Amino acid sequence: MPRQPRLGGPLLARFDRYMLSQLMVLFGFFALVLVSVYWVNRAVVLFDRLIADGHSAGVFLEFTALSLPKVIGLVMPMAAFAAAVYVTNKLSNDSELTVVQATGFSPWRIARPVVAFGILLILAMSIITHFLIPASLAQLRMREIEISGSVSARLLREGVFLHPTSGVTFYIGDITAEGELQNIFLSDRRSENRAVTYTADSGFLMRDENGPKLVMLRGMAQSLNRKSERLTTTTFEDFSYDISAFIQTDNGLLRRLEHVPTLELLTRPSAVGAETNNTVARVLDEAHGRFQQPLLCLVAALIGFSALMVGGFSRFGVGRQIVGAIFLLVIVKLVESAVTDPVRSSPDMWPLVYAPTVIGLTISLILLHLAARPFRRPRRTAQEASA
Template sequence: MAMPAVSRYIMQQIAGPFGFFSLALTGVIWLTQSLRLLDVIITKGQTALTYATFTGLVLPSVLTLTLPAALFCAVLYALNRLITDHELVVLSAAGQSVWTIVRPLMYLAVCIALCVYVISLWIMPLTKAIMKDEVMEIRADLAVIFLREGAFSNPIQGLTVYIRERDAGGEMRGILVHDNRNLDNPTTYMAERGVLIKSGDDPRLIMLNGNVQRRSAADGSLSLLYFERYVYDLSAFMPDRGVRWREPEERYLSELFFPDASAADRLHLDELRAEGHRRLTAPLYVITLAFVAMAALLSGPASRTTQIWRIGAALVATLAVRLVGIGIENLVERQNWLIPGLYLWPMLALGGALLLLSDRGQRWILSLRLRNSRAQPLGTG
């Protein structure tokens, strides 16, 4: 069935603003997340390719945030332009109801909500799991830290490493290792040359022609030991490479509602269930926020003089809806009995918007405005 000409026109009017706001909001938030990752990548000595991979893996989670907001802004912008250009007045004079405008916007909102469902239920868990695994690999790769030349590195808290230069064969020159894990007896290792080797799975730093400096916090004394060859065991700095507990954001819906019988999963059972219900309800806000914008601008007779108030009301209502929703999401992690609120709140807000857009709501708003206009002269006289 072909879409009516009016519906096609409304879709054309909103397509451009939606694309613009999607790109703008996604770009800003994606850039913010990318800058946070940049610091991690630099301190861990990773390549530009790794950075590009990480920023790509962040994109799905960014889209789940920006698409609902972009649609809300696009609906607000497109409807405001139609009103200020008197196009809605023309449609109304031609016998078109408010639902002629609402219907194509509703179809678009449902399509975007389905896209958000696909991202949050399948794509985002996959990218989150890949990213967490990559982070674990980076943290475990101490060799990368020792490949950085001319920079101080902190692979873990309490360990500072500096390498002046490294040749093609892997030999390092100008080595400094400061071990400050024991604050009472910090130790500094300095060597002319060295090489990083692996004994089994345990990394070791072989240092040649250097010294070990240990300072006692008790009496402030400094001991100095010179060596020709010193083996520094780095295995204590290696993270546990056992089975990693997968966080809720890395799991698919079935894994959130039906987790393994492991002790860790049982301990986080409420958190897992809360994340599962949040995934199911978060895309509902795509439709809810779009209808909030439509209700604010289309309920009652449209005019230029009331537009600023309508836009302000839409922004305030949207902010209230999302803040309450976020509050419920945070409470559900500790109070699972509030889970029905995750579903009820966006549906309640949607119901209120639909009521304002209905014929009954339109008549109520019109009667309210007529009552206020009649009372105004009495109040001013």
């Protein structure tokens, strides 16, 4: 007689690999879809802001690439939940779970590949939250500072009336191959008492120790006194105009809290808080949040799996179980929002950061317990049935 596979032997390991492969494939699909949706929304905003300021498509692609790690970190728990729900529903509809349970596998045992799936996502997500996101955001911040100080990107645009700052209008008719500006128009209405309009045949941009300057050649300046309504006209051969106010440089902190490495957040919370203008409680919240976020991948996968296991097989489908799983996931996110203010108000409250994980795992354990020992109504006696 052929030897029957032993419980816990090759058959079980084969099923684990099969279910895990299904989870990984579907996770990749849902992650790709969600990242694409978030990326498109982000790309539209970046496109309007960067291209409108005269930056090239290369700068746009660089900014969108640097924002991808944060987007991936946001969608991974949702993709894990969607993959767990889809795979569990598929195995149930194909009667594969029924066959496996008939061989003696309990819901606790079937959950093993789901746990392995969650652990793999925790490892991948940890790399993203602890290394990729801080590094990408720091690089993005540096590029934003460089871009905000770009004279050529903000001012050197032909045939367009630009408004680099409030009360200022700037126009260039043409730019030669040598970089000479032709047909210059500049209106400065920032002063309450005087409005000045400059016109020049040509000019060029230069930079000295005091900042960028616009040098206009063979032009005229018209100054209007707003109170007396008196117009004064002056011609000039060359005139230097300070345009440093047009360049909206970011004078804020170079390094923000989300740029700091996790080890530094944990070992030097007071120094990091002083550098980034944050409290110690906020620093600890950021540090432990980077550990908490990967754990949500495991929580989301287990909730999606265990909620569907409670319902069992039904010819009416598992729509109610899916809605219930989404509701439970919303509860976990509500807990995450509820503990944010207490954690950021006191440095001693940082353990509350992990409350969503604890509650989510507790919910999953309760659901698996109910799936393993389902509540059944007592059968009615024959006398009750005939009544």
